[in-house]
Amino acid sequence: SQTIHQWPATLVQPVGSPLSLECTVEGTSNPNLYWYRQAAGRGLQLLFYSVGIGQISSEVPQNLSASRPQDRQFILSSKKLLLSDSGFYLCAWSVFSGGEQYFGPGTRLTVT
Amino acid sequence: LAKTTQPISMDSYEGQEVNITCSHNNIATNDYITWYQQFPSQGPRFIIQGYKTKVTNEVASLFIPADRKSSTLSLPRVSLSDTAVYYCLVGEMNRDDKIIFGKGTRLHILP
Numbered sequence: 001s002q003t004i005h006q007w008p009a010t011l012v013q014p015v016g017s018p019l020s021l022e023c024t025v026e027g028t029s030n031p032n033l034y035w036y037r038q039a040a041g042r043g044l045q046l047l048f049y050s051v052g053i054g055q056i057s058s059e060v061p062q063n064l065s066a067s068r069p070q071d072r073q074f075i076l077s078s079k080k081l082l083l084s085d086s087g088f089y090l091c092a093w094s095v096f097s098g099g100e101q102y103f104g105p106g107t108r109l110t111v112t
Numbered sequence: 113l114a115k116t117t118q119p120i121s122m123d124s125y126e127g128q129e130v131n132i133t134c135s136h137n138n139i140a141t142n143d144y145i146t147w148y149q150q151f152p153s154q155g156p157r158f159i160i161q162g163y164k165t166k167v168t169n170e171v172a173s174l175f176i177p178a179d180r181k182s183s184t185l186s187l188p189r190v191s192l193s194d195t196a197v198y199y200c201l202v203g204e205m206n207r208d209d210k211i212i213f214g215k216g217t218r219l220h221i222l223p
Contacts, residue, residue: 032208043199044156044213057209090155098144098205103155 002027006091006104013111019064019078021107023091026072031093033074034101035066038088050074051097086111116200121218130187132217134200137181145176145183146201150216156199159185195221 003026013019025031032051036044046059048066056066063082067075074091088108092101117135124130136145144163148156160167162174162183173186187194199216 034208034211036213043215046211046213049208049211051208059209059211088153092155096206097208098203100146100158100161101148101156103157106153106155108153 002093002102004091004093004102004104006089006107008107009105010108011110013081013109015083015111016080019076019081019085019109021076021089021091021109023074023076023104024072025093028072028093028095030071031095032097032099033068034092034094035074035076036090036092038090040087044090048076081111083111085109116202116212116214118198118200118214118217120215121220123220123222124190125222126191127189130190130194130219130221132185132187132198132200132219133182134185135182136200136202139180139202140204142204143180143202144205145174145180146203147172147174147185148199148201148213150197150199156213159198190219190221192221192223195219 005024034049035047037047038044048056048058050056050068053068053071064078088106090106091104094101146161147159149159150156160169160172160174162176164176167174175184197216197218199213
């Protein structure tokens with residue numbers, strides 16, 4: 001069966017520090033991968049999606065970036081965090097574009 | 113891009129049938145309607161997806177009228193564990209851009 005992992009589960013970082021969140025999927029090949037952010041009390045905002053290794057599409061211009069170095073690995077990064085980057089970050093995968101998405105457990109990031 | 117409108121919150125009682133309506137007036141021909149459920153501090157979970165008329169699975173039904181400008185998620189005989197936020201999404205199959213979850217409907221089930 002397929003599983004999706006995210007780490008760390010929680011993270012507290014000072015403003016201006018770098019960020020690296022990792023997501024890996026097991027049990028499937030060539031998944032579509034997604035990064036979302038959910039601010040407190042808000043809906044999910046799609047940040048990046050990827051349909052293959054090295055293929056990244058950005059939905060929202062910001063100080064975040066994403067990379068997909070391996071088929072089932074998706075990384076969210078920032079060189080310098082802002083207070084507004086605080087939130088609940090969710091990784092998801094799907095078999096095909098527009099299809100059902102399966103979400104990971106999420107990382108709660110607090111920027112202080 | 114089809115925008116969706118849902119009630120901010122709803123209350124119901126255990127054992128009742130709950131219907132959550134989503135408005136999507138400018139839905140496009142190639143758009144599908146998808147519903148997700150989210151519990152606090154967890155990622156959303158897929159509930160159901162449909163294009164027209166009625167779709168039913170083991171947990172819910174989705175009713176879509178002929179004009180497809182709205183859809184209704186129906187949860188039969190809810191329990192306390194159905195308390196969650198429910199999101200309605202409209203998007204084109206085979207496309208990932210412009211996915212919008214919105215704020216969803218916060219459903220509170222009372223004993």
